[in-house]
Amino acid sequence: MRAKWGQNFLVDSAWQARIVSYFTPEREFAEIGPGRAALTKHLKKKYSSFLLFEIDPQFKEIHTEDSKDYPYYQQDFLDWDFCVESKPVLDFSLIGNLPYESATAMILKIVKHSDQVKHFVFLVQREVAERLASKSGCRAYGSLSVLVQSYYEIELGPVVPPGAFRPAPKVDSQIVVGNRREPASSWDSDYAEFLKSCFLYKRKRLLFSLKKRFSEDSIRALYRSQSWSDNLRAEEIPLKEWPKIYRELKSV
Structure with missing residues (x-):
């Protein structure tokens, strides 16, 4: 049973x-x-x-x-x-x-x-x-x-x-x-929410999701530094890039 x-x-x-x-x-x-x-x-x-x-x-x-x-x-x-x-x-x-x-x-x-x-x-x-x-x-x-x-x-x-x-x-x-992964990292609830929001609309461009959380200036600065197309989607970004993206957006 x-x-x-x-x-x-x-x-x-x-x-x-x-x-x-x-x-x-x-x-x-x-x-x-x-x-x-x-x-x-x-x-x-x-x-x-x-x-x-x-x-x-x-x-x-x-x-x-x-x-x-x-x-x-x-x-x-x-x-x-x-x-x-x-x-x-x-x-x-x-x-x-x-x-x-x-x-x-x-x-x-x-x-x-x-x-x-x-x-x-x-x-x-x-x-x-x-x-x-x-x-x-x-x-x-x-x-x-x-x-x-x-x-x-x-x-x-x-x-x-x-x-x-x-x-x-x-x-x-x-x-x-x-x-x-070492060294161990402490839980970051804001990072978890950031990822959730970025993948929430998988058929839409990442730009659409980011605009709901960050300023236009910080987003444009990120896209220039990464040489990204405006058509980029979240599922195209490799795993190792996400923590760096999060830190860059938070630092602006």
């Missing part, structure tokens, strides 16, 4: 082990949504202690027998404050088979805490994985791509077919690996 939180359970043991093989935590880590212990059983073979976050109460008994070494939190990961025993975690890592409905929100929460989260390995819907890793000029490239890759280097693993799950989803899943 599918959980009401949208989880499709990974039942193929070979795929379970393969996901764990991508995971290389340096310090403390947590598994998000352990469910029936599909990944947990493989992780316990390699690691003597880690945290577990599970929102669904039906799985509590599975995970609380050895809760001294594997602390279990029955709560939504989205509500976690990135503290353990009132102390902020540092260089933390995360792993999990994320529910399709909340995967993007979870990853955005992690990006907001990138100064604390160094590494993650997730299984997500293939479409989400492509958005996270997409480059300029690709159809999936958007504000999510730029924002996440501004804080993390993203690597895509293999595609996991529907048959590896119960119940089988109607779409493919994919392994995604994130490693924090």
Whole structure:
């Protein structure tokens, strides 16, 4: 039976082990949504202690027998404050088979805490994985791509077919690996809003979006410095250029 939180359970043991093989935590880590212990059983073979976050109460008994070494939190990961025993975690890592409905929100929460989260390995819907890793000029490239890759280097693993799950989803899943860019940067909500506004009207020129936030003089100065055409669209700009563009517009 599918959980009401949208989880499709990974039942193929070979795929379970393969996901764990991508995971290389340096310090403390947590598994998000352990469910029936599909990944947990493989992780316990390699690691003597880690945290577990599970929102669904039906799985509590599975995970609380050895809760001294594997602390279990029955709560939504989205509500976690990135503290353990009132102390902020540092260089933390995360792993999990994320529910399709909340995967993007979870990853955005992690990006907001990138100064604390160094590494993650997730299984997500293939479409989400492509958005996270997409480059300029690709159809999936958007504000999510730029924002996440501004804080993390993203690597895509293999595609996991529907048959590896119960119940089988109607779409493919994919392994995604994130490693924090160093030195770690603090979350900038204004930068996130800037990116969102630039990609909001993908069929329109970037000029149209910028005029809603910045003065004509600052925009023209930017276009001259970059030798851009007025017809330029946001999806044509490479990832590495976006932080520089943001800083230049803010400095005028």
